[in-house]
Amino acid sequence: MSTAERESMEFDVLIVGGGPAGLSAAIRLRQLAMEAGNDDFSVCLIEKGSEVGAHILSGAVIDPRALDELLPDWRDRDAPLKTPATRDEFLLLGEKSARRLPTPPQMHNDGCYIVSLGNVCRWLAEQAEAAGVEIFPGFAAAEVLYNDDGSVKGVATGDMGIQKDGTPGPNHEPGVELHARQTLFGEGCRGSASKELIERFQLDEDASPQTYGIGIKELWEVAPEKHEPGKVVHTIGWPMDSRTYGGAFLYHLEDNQVAVGFVVGLDYTNPYLSPFEEMQRFKTHPAIRGTFEGGRRISYGARALVEGGFQSLPRVHFPGGALIGDSAGFLNVPRIKGTHNAMKSGMVAAESVYAALTSSDEAGQDIAGYGEALKESWIWDELYRVRNIRPAFARWGLWGGLAYAAIDTYLLRGKAPWTFANHADHEQLRPKSECTPIDYPKPDGKLSFDRLSSVFISNTNHEEDQPSHLTLRDTSTPIQVNLARYDAPEQRYCPAGVYEIVDEGNGPRLQINAQNCVHCKTCDIKDPTQNIHWVVPQGGDGPNYPNM
Numbered sequence: 001m002s003t004a005e006r007e008s009m010e011f012d013v014l015i016v017g018g019g020p021a022g023l024s025a026a027i028r029l030r031q032l033a034m035e036a037g038n039d040d041f042s043v044c045l046i047e048k049g050s051e052v053g054a055h056i057l058s059g060a061v062i063d064p065r066a067l068d069e070l071l072p073d074w075r076d077r078d079a080p081l082k083t084p085a086t087r088d089e090f091l092l093l094g095e096k097s098a099r100r101l102p103t104p105p106q107m108h109n110d111g112c113y114i115v116s117l118g119n120v121c122r123w124l125a126e127q128a129e130a131a132g133v134e135i136f137p138g139f140a141a142a143e144v145l146y147n148d149d150g151s152v153k154g155v156a157t158g159d160m161g162i163q164k165d166g167t168p169g170p171n172h173e174p175g176v177e178l179h180a181r182q183t184l185f186g187e188g189c190r191g192s193a194s195k196e197l198i199e200r201f202q203l204d205e206d207a208s209p210q211t212y213g214i215g216i217k218e219l220w221e222v223a224p225e226k227h228e229p230g231k232v233v234h235t236i237g238w239p240m241d242s243r244t245y246g247g248a249f250l251y252h253l254e255d256n257q258v259a260v261g262f263v264v265g266l267d268y269t270n271p272y273l274s275p276f277e278e279m280q281r282f283k284t285h286p287a288i289r290g291t292f293e294g295g296r297r298i299s300y301g302a303r304a305l306v307e308g309g310f311q312s313l314p315r316v317h318f319p320g321g322a323l324i325g326d327s328a329g330f331l332n333v334p335r336i337k338g339t340h341n342a343m344k345s346g347m348v349a350a351e352s353v354y355a356a357l358t359s360s361d362e363a364g365q366d367i368a369g370y371g372e373a374l375k376e377s378w379i380w381d382e383l384y385r386v387r388n389i390r391p392a393f394a395r396w397g398l399w400g401g402l403a404y405a406a407i408d409t410y411l412l413r414g415k416a417p418w419t420f421a422n423h424a425d426h427e428q429l430r431p432k433s434e435c436t437p438i439d440y441p442k443p444d445g446k447l448s449f450d451r452l453s454s455v456f457i458s459n460t461n462h463e464e465d466q467p468s469h470l471t472l473r474d475t476s477t478p479i480q481v482n483l484a485r486y487d488a489p490e491q492r493y494c495p496a497g498v499y500e501i502v503d504e505g506n507g508p509r510l511q512i513n514a515q516n517c518v519h520c521k522t523c524d525i526k527d528p529t530q531n532i533h534w535v536v537p538q539g540g541d542g543p544n545y546p547n548m
Contacts, residue, residue: 005174006156011044011134012357014154014180016141016193018047019056020117020339021325022186023124024070025346030131032354041354043133044178046157048140050540052125053118055519057217057303057548058339059249059261060117061085061109061232065378066343071127080119083254085109086230091287093237098287105409106334106386109232114251114259116547117339138540141193142175151364152320154179155193158539163465181363182353183321186346189304190521192535194327203314203323209424210308210329211390213245214522216279216495217261217302218454219547222295227256234336235288239281242398244268245390248282249336250291257298257547258291265307266425266493266526267394270435274492275522276302277440280448284441292447300454301545302495302520306331306338308422310387316349317371320364324349332382333390334405341379348373385414391422429528432487451497455516459544460496462537468514469537470498470523477531478510486528493526518543 013029015022026045033041049055064081067074074081090103125135142158154177161172185194189212198204233250240246245265252258262279283292306312306329313330316323324346331338352370374380388408393401408416443449462469472478482488483501488510490499496516501508519542524534 006177008177008179009044011042011178011180012182013043013353014178014183015043015045015186016155016183017186017188017191017325017327018045018049018052018125018135018137019121019186019188019325019342020124021327021342021346022184023052023121023128023346024066024343025184025186025324025350026128026133027070027124027131028347028350029354030128030133032351034131036358038358039132044180045128045133045135046139046141046155046178047135047137048536048539049137049542050544051122051137052135053122054137054544055542056118056121057215057301057545058117059217059251059259059336060339061112061114061251061337062117062120063112063337063340066340066347070343070347077127080123081113081115083114083229083252085112085114085232087228087232089231089233091233091235093235093285093287095238096286098285104334104405106332107234107336114230114232114253116253118545118548139176140536140539141187142536144193144196145177145179147320147364149364150319152183152197152318153364154183158536160538162467162538164467166467169465181357182365182367184324184346184349184353185321185327186324187327189306189326190524190534191327194323197318197321197323198314201315201318203316203318207314208308208311208422210306210312211422211425212266212304212525213263213307214266214275214493214495214520215261215263215303215305216275217259217300217548218297219299220258220260220292220295220297221256222258222291224256226291226295227258228252229254236398238285239278240264244270244273245393245401246278250288260292263305265394266304266522267423267428269428269430270438271429271432271486271489272435272437272492274438274440276451276495277438277492280443281441283447289447297449297457299546299548300457301543301548302518302522304521304525307333307390309333309390310383311419312422313383315371316374317367319366322349322353322367322370330379330383332386334386341382344377344379345374348377388416388418388420391420394423395420425525426528426530429486429489431485451495455496455518458518459546460516460518460542461544462515462517462541464515466538468512469535470512470514470517471533471535473531473533477529479508481529482527483508490523490527490532493522495520495522499523
């Protein structure tokens, strides 16, 4: 990327990503500066979505623990936490049956709230701006910049108006270089800049491989008599087989709205599995369909989530910057919550960074104090206690995983003298010759839907005359390896119809419909040869999730 025409801006701290971690870090930095009378301490946050919250997708039932610490008066600031969780149900589904199980202690939601995390982030952005944070939505971090000594200098935002052939178009505007004394990366799960940094600085050399799931979510407006504000339902079992990790949720928000979601662990082995299709048929289960019959689907989206937990945490600091939130991976999988940990990690990073920057003028510091402070925070203990539960399901399937989870929780209390390793998701697919195709029912247009109509209500848009942000390291691999060996699993694991195998008489080829991409990152994770490389598109492009 050329730097000839770039302008540059200087800040004390630059934050990449307007999610819970980045916004919490920004607010905490400015709180510390104002408490010290250091009003000139500058904090800038950039967000690749068209607005803060546009790309945020989560369940979400959130624990307000970190918010209580960050903004103790949040209730007086009209925060969008309106629906307390009031009732938990945990169901084991068979094809036609539903058996209620005792709710595991990690999944009790007393004191938690059902929210739109996108709306929470929009509100946090308002608090950040009021505290003096400069927020630039619609700017994607396309390139990490380095000082001569190798430390991180900041990022460059992507050029606007680049044509498909890579040349500047008539409306071309060069990107901007944003330089900072410290740069915090809060891009969320599988962030493209964070992925580069983890590799460059070997941040994961002492960690187990990171593992992931894909979460697919819809928001529905249901009949008032079927709506129970505060009700939280989680399910396991059907439609997944007992060897595949997955589950679903129904969260009853305010205004007759119900969020329904389905999560599939990306360590699944059958290349014919389609997480999208599994989600659609889940809604047809006799115990589930009644909630949605006669209702209206409002929105759709998908996002990968970090499932590796404690043993997959990378080193979070490096010269010139740090990883926060799910750029590192602080999701508590058994609890199905990560927002509070993401926020706390941002706050801990802010405190460590502010202390270092106000006590030394050294450029490109490696602030190891952040890593040490994390180990002293409640995040560390929370993740350590549940570290073996998700890997137990990978080892022994549904029944073995449930049995181990009970032993670990009630007898060992999370203090087992062993730690299970994780294994990389992209290595788990078996060849198509060893697997059976799955016959998914056709969508009925009432409860179940196709991909394209779903992408339509995600409000996804990409400027078509730009280079594809879904890149291939080797253009021959999709046909010679993926199609030949795995029957092109990218056609099925993508929840947005981005990847198609087409044959126009000259043999099969992979067609990439990049304009459909909802930025879930599943392809970057699950591609068996790691041939697909996700990079940021033009800033502001992608989904625009309302109330998700």
